[in-house]
Amino acid sequence: MHSFSVTIEPRFYETDALGHINNASIAAWLEIVRMKFIASLCTDGSYEAQHWILASLQIDFVAETFFGDDVIGRVAEVQVGNTSLSVLCQMHQCGKLTVKAKAVLVFMDDKTRAPVRVPEFLRKQLNANS
Amino acid sequence: MHSFSVTIEPRFYETDALGHINNASIAAWLEIVRMKFIASLCTDGSYEAQHWILASLQIDFVAETFFGDDVIGRVAEVQVGNTSLSVLCQMHQCGKLTVKAKAVLVFMDDKTRAPVRVPEFLRKQLNANS
Amino acid sequence: MHSFSVTIEPRFYETDALGHINNASIAAWLEIVRMKFIASLCTDGSYEAQHWILASLQIDFVAETFFGDDVIGRVAEVQVGNTSLSVLCQMHQCGKLTVKAKAVLVFMDDKTRAPVRVPEFLRKQLNANS
Amino acid sequence: MHSFSVTIEPRFYETDALGHINNASIAAWLEIVRMKFIASLCTDGSYEAQHWILASLQIDFVAETFFGDDVIGRVAEVQVGNTSLSVLCQMHQCGKLTVKAKAVLVFMDDKTRAPVRVPEFLRKQLNANS
Numbered sequence: 001m002h003s004f005s006v007t008i009e010p011r012f013y014e015t016d017a018l019g020h021i022n023n024a025s026i027a028a029w030l031e032i033v034r035m036k037f038i039a040s041l042c043t044d045g046s047y048e049a050q051h052w053i054l055a056s057l058q059i060d061f062v063a064e065t066f067f068g069d070d071v072i073g074r075v076a077e078v079q080v081g082n083t084s085l086s087v088l089c090q091m092h093q094c095g096k097l098t099v100k101a102k103a104v105l106v107f108m109d110d111k112t113r114a115p116v117r118v119p120e121f122l123r124k125q126l127n128a129n130s
Numbered sequence: 131m132h133s134f135s136v137t138i139e140p141r142f143y144e145t146d147a148l149g150h151i152n153n154a155s156i157a158a159w160l161e162i163v164r165m166k167f168i169a170s171l172c173t174d175g176s177y178e179a180q181h182w183i184l185a186s187l188q189i190d191f192v193a194e195t196f197f198g199d200d201v202i203g204r205v206a207e208v209q210v211g212n213t214s215l216s217v218l219c220q221m222h223q224c225g226k227l228t229v230k231a232k233a234v235l236v237f238m239d240d241k242t243r244a245p246v247r248v249p250e251f252l253r254k255q256l257n258a259n260s
Numbered sequence: 261m262h263s264f265s266v267t268i269e270p271r272f273y274e275t276d277a278l279g280h281i282n283n284a285s286i287a288a289w290l291e292i293v294r295m296k297f298i299a300s301l302c303t304d305g306s307y308e309a310q311h312w313i314l315a316s317l318q319i320d321f322v323a324e325t326f327f328g329d330d331v332i333g334r335v336a337e338v339q340v341g342n343t344s345l346s347v348l349c350q351m352h353q354c355g356k357l358t359v360k361a362k363a364v365l366v367f368m369d370d371k372t373r374a375p376v377r378v379p380e381f382l383r384k385q386l387n388a389n390s
Numbered sequence: 391m392h393s394f395s396v397t398i399e400p401r402f403y404e405t406d407a408l409g410h411i412n413n414a415s416i417a418a419w420l421e422i423v424r425m426k427f428i429a430s431l432c433t434d435g436s437y438e439a440q441h442w443i444l445a446s447l448q449i450d451f452v453a454e455t456f457f458g459d460d461v462i463g464r465v466a467e468v469q470v471g472n473t474s475l476s477v478l479c480q481m482h483q484c485g486k487l488t489v490k491a492k493a494v495l496v497f498m499d500d501k502t503r504a505p506v507r508v509p510e511f512l513r514k515q516l517n518a519n520s
Contacts, residue, residue: 158271
């Protein structure tokens with residue numbers, strides 16, 4: 001897959017009293033990476049946020065993240081299921097791995113709100129990137 | 131006005147690296163107080179969130195707020211305008227005044243999205259409370 | 261284990277444009293449940309937040325959570341390792357299971373910032389609760 | 391004053407169920423603008439966050455802000471008092487004014503935690519920019 005990455009500049013209010021970025025802010029940052037990654041596949045603006053439901057999220061907090069240096073959030077791998085995508089993401093700060101995460105997104109029919117097969121258009125995009 | 135107050139228990143992730151509750155969390159807490167106050171007036175569930183637009187917010191950070199002790203958010207006064215309410219709120223922690231705030235809310239017609247006169251029903255409720 | 265639960269009242273700003281509570285807010289709520297659970301074990305105020313590092317977090321978003329009804333966050337099970345606790349949490353809204361989560365917390369020495377064995381005091385508390 | 395501005399890309403989780411960016415997120419964004427502005431004056435890294443206490447914040451929500459387009463947060467004017475700075479900020483999205491805000495920051499002695507005169511170094515920087 002082509003490397004997809006997003007630069008996130010930590011915000012002061014995302015720190016907590018332990019002096020580092022709070023875990024909930026990192027969960028939030030992962031949404032930024034996922035959504036920009038999905039948007040990068042759907043260059044015509046189709047298949048936007050309302051099509052994807054977050055089914056599960058696994059986060060390993062490998063090292064602390066701090067205010068003051070940019071974080072690079074990278075999509076390391078995507079596994080395509082029938083109605084879902086598993087998006088593996090890594091975050092680095094100052095070259096150090098800080099976060100590994102896996103999000104499972106389910107593709108929903110816009111009207112029925114039921115899971116449907118990930119469309120061929122997206123499968124091709126993901127394969128073209130691999 | 132009858133005293134209207136809400137108890138808010140500070141959350142750890144609402145602190146920042148300075149060791150106190152971040153100012154943006156306090157702005158967020160003020161929304162809780164306002165919305166519960168409005169809901170207390172509209173006991174039939176009418177006039178909910180989508181009817182009120184926050185036009186302005188003034189916050190005086192009188193003293194720091196900390197994690198570990200409850201905060202009491204109190205509506206100290208309400209001024210009723212033609213299409214707006216000015217809601218004055220105070221927050222105390224351990225008996226100490228920490229925040230004074232004034233929010234101006236504009237009442238919107240649900241369909242036209244234009245400001246309309248605050249309904250008599252609410253005016254009566256507010257007068258009954260004064 | 262004795263049932264440990266926390267009631268969380270969803271806040272309007274925790275919703276997102278899809279009309280439900282955003283996943284990052286749920287990650288944040290899980291911190292509330294974990295920290296209050298830990299505090300309930302340490303009735304003398306010892307072993308506070310700075311002793312516990314969140315190593316990993318797994319969240320299954322079983323059903324959507326909405327603004328307007330309380331959420332019950334319950335600690336369903338705790339697995340005690342050598343230097344860690346695995347805290348299994350469930351959230352319900354209106355009697356419906358919405359979230360299942362597992363957090364792994366590592367117990368840190370206050371001074372060396374290295375993992376150390378979960379103290380006997382806490383092991384006894386956890387066994388007493390089982 | 392030289393124009394100082396920051397580009398903020400709205401995040402999906404900063405929206406609320408009314409479909410726009412929640413007011414508390416805008417309060418948070420104002421902290422980003424203020425802190426980056428202060429950092430731009432203190433090119434040697436001195437006078438960082440812990441020196442400045444937010445005394446008050448006034449926000450006029452001139453128009454709604456939406457997900458999907460960048461926001462430009464601009465410092466429009468700075469008024470220098472004895473121990474304080476008043477920072478006037480404007481936000482625009484797609485060329486439209488959305489937010490006007492005024493923050494009063496008090497300069498604190500690092501050790502005594504009492505307000506002290508804004509240092510000459512910063513006054514010169516601010517004058518040089520005017």
